[in-house]
Amino acid sequence: MALNRALLVLMALGRTLAPAGQGITNFSGTWEIDRSRSKIVSSDRLIGGSLIQIIQHNEPQINVVRITRGPGGDTRLDLHLRTDGVPQVNTVDEQELSFQTRWKRDRLVSNIKPRESGDASWITETWSLSSDGNSLTVELNIRAEKGRIKERLVYRRTHYE
Numbered sequence: 484m485a486l487n488r489a490l491l492v493l494m495a496l497g498r499t500l501a502p503a504g505q506g507i508t509n510f511s512g513t514w515e516i517d518r519s520r521s522k523i524v525s526s527d528r529l530i531g532g533s534l535i536q537i538i539q540h541n542e543p544q545i546n547v548v549r550i551t552r553g554p555g556g557d558t559r560l561d562l563h564l565r566t567d568g569v570p571q572v573n574t575v576d577e578q579e580l581s582f583q584t585r586w587k588r589d590r591l592v593s594n595i596k597p598r599e600s601g602d603a604s605w606i607t608e609t610w611s612l613s614s615d616g617n618s619l620t621v622e623l624n625i626r627a628e629k630g631r632i633k634e635r636l637v638y639r640r641t642h643y644e
Contacts, residue, residue, distance in 0.1 A: 508589045508612055511540045514619050514638035522635040534636070536619075539644055543567040545584075545591075566591060572598060604628070616640070 516534040532553030539546045547562040562573050568585045584593040595606040607624040617640045625632040
């Protein structure tokens with residue numbers, strides 16, 4: 484009887500300790516910003532434009548194409564992430580940034596910082612899906628020279644990949 488109970492507890496623990504991304508949360512799809520549900524603080528961000536993310540998620544790899552559409556045309560940013568915590572270097576605005584991404588339950592958290600150790604700036608980006616899978620929320624916590632900035636970007640799914 485005690486052995487059966489111990490096995491049940493171990494099975495329950497195994498479910499709780501298993502990485503959330505293993506077949507549960509998949510961010511694949513094409514996502515477009517929903518301005519009415521987003522909290523955009525940065526003054527120069529998305530002025531008169533839109534933001535689209537095309538995500539291909541094949542655990543543990545995630546490839547993201549971010550397209551910003553504005554009056555001056557489209558800007559494309561390609562990002563490569565790994566959900567197992569292995570740092571990935573991506574170039575953003577001609578600066579090399581280190582992305583370290585891990586699962587935190589059903590949320591994906593990326594800690595982003597410049598590769599140069601002298602820069603104290605950092606960004607924490609947390610992704611989560613709505614229960615119906617049609618909304619992607621990206622919470623941004625940014626520390627820069629001007630202080631801290633918090634933004635919430637909500638995307639609606641426009642296409643399944």
